Amino acid sequence: MRDYKFEDYQDGGLVSSVVIKEPDQSILVIGDRGHVSCEWDFGDGNTASGEVVSHTYDSYRWDSVNGTYLPYTLTLTVCDNNRAINTTVYEITIYMLGDANGDGRVNILDISLMGLHWNARGGEADYDDRADLNNDNWVNITDAAIVGLHWNERAS
Ligand SMILES: [Ca+2]
Numbered sequence: 392m393r394d395y396k397f398e399d400y401q402d403g404g405l406v407s408s409v410v411i412k413e414p415d416q417s418i419l420v421i422g423d424r425g426h427v428s429c430e431w432d433f434g435d436g437n438t439a440s441g442e443v444v445s446h447t448y449d450s451y452r453w454d455s456v457n458g459t460y461l462p463y464t465l466t467l468t469v470c471d472n473n474r475a476i477n478t479t480v481y482e483i484t485i486y487m488l489g490d491a492n493g494d495g496r497v498n499i500l501d502i503s504l505m506g507l508h509w510n511a512r513g514g515e516a517d518y519d520d521r522a523d524l525n526n527d528n529w530v531n532i533t534d535a536a537i538v539g540l541h542w543n544e545r546a547s
């Protein structure tokens with residue numbers, strides 16, 4: 392699981408978080424409470440309203456020229472009780488299934504990354520969320536199985 396937060400959101404009371412839920416490429420976005428409205432623009436043509444919303448991206452975006460993933464731009468607009476409006480923008484990168492290290496290929500390097508963090512659980516020093524593909528806060532055989540299912544695939 393790659394866990395993203397709006398760490399640089401300027402208004403200290405309005406921090407929100409974004410959780411990417413692999414491998415189904417869905418996200419859970421959490422706004423702050425006590426505001427009149429929260430509007431979300433997911434950057435792929437879809438929008439939503441509410442403090443807590445979820446969204447599933449259809450696919451990752453791959454830049455084949457530069458060999459990198461392209462992020463989606465998530466925009467959150469919060470309107471508080473005083474009608475003050477705050478907008479923050481966040482880039483979210485969706486990865487192809489099994490690509491733990493983010494290089495656009497599913498291969499031994501992804502397994503190696505898992506090996507480095509094998510059996511680590513969330514919160515432990517050696518835990519790496521990139522290796523925890525199924526988001527259960529545990530790097531183990533179920534994550535390796537996801538790599539196996541997509542073995543040798545390349546982003547395109
Ligand atoms: Ca990879």
Ligand SMILES: [Ca+2]
Nearest residue numbers: 523525527529
């Ligand atoms: Ca796991």
